Amino acid sequence: MADLSIDFCGIKSPNPFWLASAPPTNSGPQIMRAFDAGWGGAVWKTLGDPITNVTSRFWSHDYGNTRMMGLNNIELITDRPLEVNLKEMYEVKKRYPKNVVIASLMVESKANWKEIIKRAEDTGCDGLELNFGCPHGMCERGMGSAVGQEPKVLEEITRWAMEYARTPVIIKLTPNTGDINEPGEAAARGGAPALSLINTVKSLLGVDLDRMVPNPRVGNKSTNGGYCGPAVKPIALHMMSQLAKNPATRHMAISGIGGISNWRDAAEFISLGATSVQVCTAVMHYGYRIVEDMIEGLSDFLDSKNMKSVNELRGQALGAYAEWGELDLNYNLKARINPETCIGCNLCQTACMDGAHQCIFIPGHTKAEYEKAGHTHIPDSIPAVPVKAAGAIGRHLPVVDDHECVGCNLCHLVCPVPGTITMTEVPGTIGHAETWNDRVAQGRDINPGSMQSTLEKRGLVGK
């Protein structure tokens, strides 16, 4: 069984699975139950001057029968007295010395930072996470994402924290910024050894159309909140990877956050540079118990890849995250449809017709009918192969016209039967690997039909 323990810039954790600072880490009793379930660490619900919350705080973005694909919240930092939180933090750390407890902090003045850092560390917590990410409620008061969006302020407060802190300082970043590198580099300049990202995405979840009030509704009004859950995972992966690659930040430990719901999501974040991962929405949906699958799944995955430790996984996929200009223009895929498993729903055909390159044909029509339907290239032969699945009487396998197929994956993505449409590698049209950057280097970066080539043809510009 692979070793899941990690060393997060000096913080030892039995596994990389931490609870993010959020409702699941609101109190000591909750966190102790989480540790009993197997969570390696927990970032306490952000401490600061206690606030007053509103009633009606969350709303969900559902898709089809999938509940809570995305979750939005307008809850603020902790509403419990600082004393209570600190006392419980002390208790938790005393009873669970091997588990990681991180104090998430958000205050305003330098004096307050000094005070709260000292008091948090006095509980015996393992580290500090500075919440520069919260995009609702707190940012209007000059905290949270208001700091994360101002690199100079972020750097300044990071310096203060580094001056006062005895434990590792993690800077939690907001995704609500044009370029994540800027706050990330500011945190590095401020001397912080670690980053965590992403905090929630500023959002307005939807509208109650009968009342004409956005959701979640607080009486007759709503407000923008922070969006999280499976829907934000791709955004988080991108931002985190940027900082994992950035020469100015890549030395920092990263705690990956954003839509992580299972071991597979966690493995992806780790493969792109995360040391630990933080989870919130999936626990809010299904409870602390999901960590059992996360531990087991990640461990078995590492075993299957002959990795002895989760540390071997870290950053494995980062090298393959390239710029567009480094991609091989000769790489060539064609869609292949399996007659044994196709059920004849034709979703691939309509997706290709209206959303891609009009290269999938339903057999049994005339050339004129295909033209009328919108096909621009009609292959000589469109064989009518019956769909083999029992009960699929009279249905025919859609036919891919290789001539027009650009290998975009869309049909593969819409097909409801896993494994039925595969994207198969075929010899490329150029005959050798070549990237756009190669072409730029060789001065061949003008395609036929470009504005530049048109102007050249007309003799309006020189070649």
Added chain:
Amino acid sequence: MHPLPVLPDGRLEQRFSESKPAYSQAEAVTEANRCLYCVDAPCIKACPTGIDIPTFIHKISTGNTTGAARTIFKDNVLGASCARVCPVETLCAGACVYNAWEREPIAIGRLQRFATEATLEQRPLSSLLPAKKPATGKKVAIIGAGPASIAAAGLLALEGHQAVLFERKEIPGGLNTLGIAPYKQSGNAALAEIQAVFGLGDIQLMTGVEVVAGQGGDGKVSAESLLKDFDAVFLGLGLGADSKLGVTGEQGAGVWGAVELIERIKADPTLTLAGVKRALVIGGGNTAIDVAHELKLLGIDEVAMVYRRGASAMSGYAHELASARKHGVRLIEHRAVSEFQRDAAGKVVGAKFSRTENGKPVEGGEETLSCELVALAIGQATATQVATAFTGVALDKHGNVVVDPTTHRTGNAKVWSGGDCVNGGKEVVNAVQEAKIAVRDMLRALRSEVTHG
């Protein structure tokens, strides 16, 4: 238009609960979200009326229930009935691609029922169909008031024509009102749908009227006068009386025609089944399965279907037989009844059977079964006499009205026909489609008359 009759309370039909209860909106949306929204979908091809099923299901999933109902009614004006009474297992749902994937097919019938019922509770059928055209002054006589006739009347009325229905019985709707298994659709639900269709335009209903070959008169109207007084005629005659076996003991109380018995269960508050502990149903079609299933659900201890061939040769649907057997109906295969036995008072006490081979009785193995009730479900006669009362209307060797399948026009240029009297006995959905074809051609003919006139 006067309100249609409502069936009185106290009928046996009212003791049944629905086999497929209505979906709530949440249930409907959840089921609708399972639909793959296929393109060129096989379910559409399997629907005799060609309802755009994936589109209406998609609309349910987005909360556009009214739009879903519009999509359904556009192709099937009796979409509410069909949602409940269609054998979806052998039609749309049977063609669902999920079957090919060994997954549960989409519950298309229940979704259609949700869309149509939920919408009709909010707004009239007329608001879901194209606006009625101005009155043309043309009149169409419609003989019979079963599903084909009701559909034809509605479609003609939308085009501005007057439709006058002549119905032999007091209750309109034909088998859709009086023959559907009560656990699928109640008679009053069918009548409510007819009321909705009658709201589409100028539709008159004459009940208790028989169409005859000769002179009209009290409760009778002559075919000849209809041809003279109306611009067109539609024959939606349905089928005739239950067929008889012609064996000893068949005549008299206790031996019912299945269609007649079902009609009494649905419409007659005086019918009781007191004293009946054992019932025999003779036949292997859907009517046989239905009546056996109904008798069993009404609490009769032993209900057995007796069929002269094996189960695989039955014309009744396998899924209906399975459901009836699940509720306790027994099937006795390869037996033919040779005599019904009655006691001195004339009460049915049993039936004698022969063993059969290839459906024919053979020597040896005769047996007797006790019973207090028999239902004969061996077919129905055809409405031959009404059909032939119209000059030029011909019948095939089965007694079905002969039509051009592309127009549903009969040998008489003014007479069209559809439904059971043409197809020999199919589903409500087939009747609707045949009415659609007939009306389409009728409209062409009525238009050209205007042009020439």
